[in-house]
Amino acid sequence: MIRYTLGRVLAGLLVVWVVATLTFLLLRFLPGGPFDKERSLPPEIMRNLAHRYALDRPLGAQYLDYLARLARGDLGPSYKYVGRDVADILRDAVPVSLELGALAFALAVSGGIALGLAAGARRGRIVDRLVTLGSLVGVSAPSFVIGAGLILVFGLFLRWLPAGLWEGPLYAVLPALTLAALPTAYAAQLTRAQVGAVMDQDYVRTARALGVPEARVRRRHVLRNALLAVMTYSGPLLANLLTGSFVVEHIYAVPGMGRYFVSAVANRDYPLVLGVTLVYAALVVLANLAVDLSYAWLDPRIRVGSPSE
Amino acid sequence: MSARGWVGAALVGALMLLALAGDRVAGYRFDAQDPAHALEAPSHTHWLGCDALGRDLLARLCEGGRVSLLVAVGATALALAVGLVYGALSGWLGGRVDAFLMRGVEVLYALPDVLVIVLLIEVLAVALGPLPDLWRRLVAIAVALGFTGFVGVARLVRALVLQAREETWVEAARASGARPSRILIRHVLPNIAAPLLVSAAFQIPAAILAESIVSFIGLGIKPPFSSWGTLASDGFEAMRSFPHLIVFPCIAILGSLLGFHLLGEALRERLDRRQA
Numbered sequence: 001m002i003r004y005t006l007g008r009v010l011a012g013l014l015v016v017w018v019v020a021t022l023t024f025l026l027l028r029f030l031p032g033g034p035f036d037k038e039r040s041l042p043p044e045i046m047r048n049l050a051h052r053y054a055l056d057r058p059l060g061a062q063y064l065d066y067l068a069r070l071a072r073g074d075l076g077p078s079y080k081y082v083g084r085d086v087a088d089i090l091r092d093a094v095p096v097s098l099e100l101g102a103l104a105f106a107l108a109v110s111g112g113i114a115l116g117l118a119a120g121a122r123r124g125r126i127v128d129r130l131v132t133l134g135s136l137v138g139v140s141a142p143s144f145v146i147g148a149g150l151i152l153v154f155g156l157f158l159r160w161l162p163a164g165l166w167e168g169p170l171y172a173v174l175p176a177l178t179l180a181a182l183p184t185a186y187a188a189q190l191t192r193a194q195v196g197a198v199m200d201q202d203y204v205r206t207a208r209a210l211g212v213p214e215a216r217v218r219r220r221h222v223l224r225n226a227l228l229a230v231m232t233y234s235g236p237l238l239a240n241l242l243t244g245s246f247v248v249e250h251i252y253a254v255p256g257m258g259r260y261f262v263s264a265v266a267n268r269d270y271p272l273v274l275g276v277t278l279v280y281a282a283l284v285v286l287a288n289l290a291v292d293l294s295y296a297w298l299d300p301r302i303r304v305g306s307p308s309e
Numbered sequence: 310m311s312a313r314g315w316v317g318a319a320l321v322g323a324l325m326l327l328a329l330a331g332d333r334v335a336g337y338r339f340d341a342q343d344p345a346h347a348l349e350a351p352s353h354t355h356w357l358g359c360d361a362l363g364r365d366l367l368a369r370l371c372e373g374g375r376v377s378l379l380v381a382v383g384a385t386a387l388a389l390a391v392g393l394v395y396g397a398l399s400g401w402l403g404g405r406v407d408a409f410l411m412r413g414v415e416v417l418y419a420l421p422d423v424l425v426i427v428l429l430i431e432v433l434a435v436a437l438g439p440l441p442d443l444w445r446r447l448v449a450i451a452v453a454l455g456f457t458g459f460v461g462v463a464r465l466v467r468a469l470v471l472q473a474r475e476e477t478w479v480e481a482a483r484a485s486g487a488r489p490s491r492i493l494i495r496h497v498l499p500n501i502a503a504p505l506l507v508s509a510a511f512q513i514p515a516a517i518l519a520e521s522i523v524s525f526i527g528l529g530i531k532p533p534f535s536s537w538g539t540l541a542s543d544g545f546e547a548m549r550s551f552p553h554l555i556v557f558p559c560i561a562i563l564g565s566l567l568g569f570h571l572l573g574e575a576l577r578e579r580l581d582r583r584q585a
Contacts, residue, residue: 015419022416026432140566142518144525144541145559152552246423250526251545262526265427277428281419288419 012285019281076271086275097256101241103176108183116191138185147178147251164253175252183237194226238287314575320568328374337365339372348551358553376536380451381516387455392462400470414460422457427528429453454516469501503580510576514569537562
């Protein structure tokens with residue numbers, strides 16, 4: 001298990017390093033800097049600005065410098081938000097995104113599994129049909145369509161919930177629902193299929209034949225195996241939540257990473273773009289690591305195999 | 310074909326027809342401004358109403374659909390072509406080449422698609438410098454979408470080629486002295502065509518979705534072009550007072566995505582029995 005864990009951690013670090021290098025190179029080759037304004041500044045001011053932000057040094061030196069500062073957790077100054085460090089901005093933004101993501105994750109996993117179990121246990125009945133149709137719409141619809149629908153109904157028509165900003169628990173309801181829609185639908189589809197497959201297994205038939213009460217069969221065998229399938233997919237699920245956050249944070253004006261990323265790209269605020277990208281990569285790597293490890297812990301067959309597989 | 314499949318085919322067919330017939334259906338040009346009708350709700354003259362500049366929303370949806378579909382089809386073609394070559398090489402050559410090529414694409418999995426697409430669009434829009442201004446961003450978006458799509462295709466092709474490589478008919482071809490390139494092109498590829506077609510059917514809605522998302526957040530399609538995503542984005546700004554501007558673009562996007570998904574499922578059931 002230790003060997004396996006170590007191998008996974010190293011692979012994750014490698015991925016983060018590659019992402020850091022790639023984004024650094026990509027962004028340095030983009031023309032048009034943050035200081036390009038409609039009215040051009042005198043050349044000596046441009047030179048001073050470039051010097052202040054170390055943009056006049058050779059690329060290799062900039063890269064090494066960047067990596068060294070990265071190792072210390074220093075992501076450099078933001079070009080747009082003068083006087084603020086990228087790390088400083090991210091310290092405010094990351095918890096907001098994480099909170100939103102965690103809320104949506106909890107909603108999606110609990111809601112998706114519950115819906116999937118309900119549908120899987122009553123195949124062909126009305127519950128099953130409703131869940132199947134709903135989850136088809138859920139996996140197809142872009143988050144802004146769901147968001148627009150929720151805002152129209154609950155924000156503008158019924159006026160039950162605030163449709164923007166981030167100022168308390170009530171403000172989190174609509175964004176979390178919007179963000180959770182896709183993974184909920186996905187988890188419901190997965191669970192439903194899994195329940196169907198597990199119900200046909202020999203061990204379920206054996207358990208029933210031995211007179212194990214139905215509720216216990218459901219809990220011990222069906223639910224447990226269905227959970228395993230959802231867990232395998234919770235890595236990509238988490239990545240989906242992070243992806244969705246660009247749109248959801250944009251729609252509801254939530255001050256999280258996604259919104260900062262969108263405005264940073266538009267403003268060509270390179271250090272902020274790099275910072276957000278890196279945090280995303282680190283989060284996805286961490287999420288996958290957590291999933292892999294918990295999966296290996298649940299299913300011993302995995303950790304016996306070599307870590308490279 | 311199942312009932313669901315027919316519903317999908319009907320949805321896709323209707324939207325394609327609308328996108329192609331475009332302005333003729335609406336009776337207005339998509340860029341014809343009529344300030345007297347600005348922000349008008351749906352009526353019998355303007356079936357879906359008008360936007361802030363008095364442009365007919367139906368005509369704009371048709372035009373936007375043309376752009377959305379064009380970008381999605383371009384991206385899918387690219388994803389299939391690159392994914393096919395990449396995956397076939399990886400699966401056929403195996404060993405170190407395979408390990409290197411597959412590790413290479415794994416990095417992409419560590420980043421959200423939207424983030425990769427946005428960064429690529431910005432870089433490509435510059436790298437495509439020689440192209441005329443008007444088309445540059447459109448091509449950049451299609452290429453960026455194709456790039457994020459090709460990974461899935463490459464993995465699929467690799468798995469299929471790995472499987473086919475061990476089949477007896479490949480062994481027979483090899484024993485009769487056929488060159489590896491000939492075996493790959495004449496024997497292996499036709500045998501993996503069906504699952505590839507199914508994956509293409511799912512690539513198109515994925516590309517429509519991704520394009521609409523990056524356009525919605527303002528980093529995708531830009532004027533003078535508009536797509537379903539930019540129309541939804543414009544509509545979103547005005548939805549408090551003029552909900553028709555957000556509702557109809559959303560219906561168009563949702564309808565096309567549902568249609569392609571249902572059609573893809575039907576195709577999979579029909580063509581890809583081994584996986585079922």
